[in-house]
Amino acid sequence: MSMDRRKFMRVSGLAALGLAGGASRDLLAQETPPDTTRAPLTGSRWALVVDLRKCMAAGDCTDCSQACHRTHNVPEFDNPKDEIKWIWKESFEHVFEEQEHEFLEEALKHVKTPVLCNHCDNPPCVRVCPTQATWKREQDGIVMMDWHRCIGCRYCVLACPYGSRSFNWRDPRPFIKEIKPDFPTRSRGVVEKCTFCEERLARGLQPSCVEACKERALIFGDLEDPDSEVRRLLKERFTIRRKPGLGTQPEVYYMV
């Protein structure tokens, strides 16, 4: 897709909607926090940069995944079999197998690395889905999920090289600690994953993991915007991506 088209969609579509959204929120102010009247955050190619050094400094901190899972009504199971995860931490050597070696920097070896959906530019999960229940959003590159349409075949789970997708093996509701009213839960039998908080972007908010990270180790922004912080970071610092050899073009970058 060309840049022009992306830009066009951004300006005409989302901006207009954003204004409309702002207006309506006042009318329906009931129960909704005041900061939802912001204009939506729009971008043409969303990306996340993870500053591993900062993340490392925070040790076993799980603020990002706790905030995300609370925001999105992600259930908490006490067994790995039923587990559902949107963003969580894995050891560096598992996340970057190909970078691992015997004498890897001690600190790095044990660093717990946040992992999530990479919102690939060339997503294999989207390619295999038989119903277009998962698709790449044209305007900003977010790999979306339609939980109304998903038939639960789990083919996308097979196709994802990052293990970023979870399936609802059973009814998740009883396992949600505190149900947040402004986001749906899921029914059993559908696949779910991180959506870069598209529902928060539409309300002008940063993704909840980014907002929750006190170390500011997660930086979210638009790669098509030359003045964005993510662009500046990628220009100045050395970054790596997960399994680049597979050609999926992940949009989550790690500064090591």
Place this chain on the structure above:
Amino acid sequence: MLEKTLSGDRRYWGWVFVLLAIMGLGFIFYLKQFGYGLGITGLSRDITWGLYIAQFTFLVGVAASAVMVVLPYYLHNYKAFGKITILGEFLAIPAVIMCMTFIFVDMGQPFRILNMFLHPTLNSMMFWDSVALGGYLVLNIIISHHTLTAERKGVPPKTWIKPIIILSIPWAISIHTVTAFLYSGLAARPFWLTAILAPRFLASAFSSGPALLILLCLVLKKLTRFDAGKEPVQKLAVIVTYAMAINIFFILMELFTAIYSDMPHHVSHFEYLFFGLQGDTTLVPFTWVSVILAVISLVMLLVPSVRRSEKTLAIACVAVFASIWIDKGLGMVITGFIPSPLGQVTPYWPTWPEFLISLAIYSFGLLLLTGLYKIALSVRKELPA
């Protein structure tokens, strides 16, 4: 012709009753699965496909193998297969229906399965697989119905059926090829990412399917007055021999590439199969049984005197079938998930409900097969000798 299934002796009804009872039991467990979710199976976040999809994969092979009697009979006019071609086609029909049922029970949202056709997605191999399977089912129903009706009336089949029969030959190849494409196009899963997967699937299908057909012929000879004859059974045995030899050859190709290149992502899966990984040795005994059965069966089949005796041929066929069932119906699918993309090893073993639901689907297939074979044999019996 369907009324032929409604008359039979006590043995027949007893068998039907047993199958229905297993189906009923499985259905109860399916209702349980439907209420609870697929978590009732042994599947997990890391092992997302298991026994159901593996049976589907195996049975697509059985369905496709009908081509091994259809092709010689219709394309090469090999008359000896005249008696058993209908048995091959009538094996394909229940096999495809079982495939579809296995897919259905594996869906998280079975009532939405039509979304696949409401939102057809040409880039999804699953869409093409369902098209291929559905088409193959229709082709086989049309062909077998028409040829059997013609035989019953004592007239030659109409000419319009010929192109349909010819079409069914590449179509049979396509169903198993597309099923292999489900797996072999995934960059995420190195175990399946091999161009030889489709040829391997076909080779294993063309050995296990005809082996089953030989066994069915021998069973029919024992239980009914139907005798397929020596020649077709022996010809099938030769087909099984060649296909099994090619199948083993293909597996050795896979092993060579993985082991000699020594790339961790490729070796680790085979390591899991043959020796276990990170302490998980669930499949190791099965793998070795499969290997031993494969070797024994091939040696048996290669020796002419062993192949010619129906008793030893039957043993070899059971060995072929069991070996390939383990390979495809167990090892092939599960091993693709171990280790996971994040290097983890999660053990998988089917649960009782999962096993019983699978057993019920096999019973359903056997019931259909019994009915169809009953029709075929009854029609034959009515004909003047």
Place this chain on the structure above:
Amino acid sequence: MYDGGKVILGLVVFLVLLAAPIFYNLASGEAQHVPELEKAARGDQCVRDSTYMTGNHMDLLNEWRDQVVREGERFETGPDGATYERSLSNTCLSCHVNKAEFCDRCHDYLGVQPYCWDCHIVPEETQP
């Protein structure tokens, strides 16, 4: 046709049995009873006129669903010129506050079980 009479008789019996619930409801007067639905707690205009909503709200919800989830178009202008969020939980239920007396009463009457609430949250449900 062999046994034509028996076949036709069998078909008739089958159809009668199939239609039995309809006859039962007609005879018992159950069909005449129309459930009384609770009026909206606030707002005097719905996003569409009420005749349309009675018969077609499910189509509108499906439309909204696709517009929001698939197109990212979350808002629309209603007949009164105001802007509405296309949201079952946040818009519909903000006026029709009583799901039991509004949604459920009619759905129960018609014997339909929409699965909206498997995932979407009824606002008061979150309060213990």
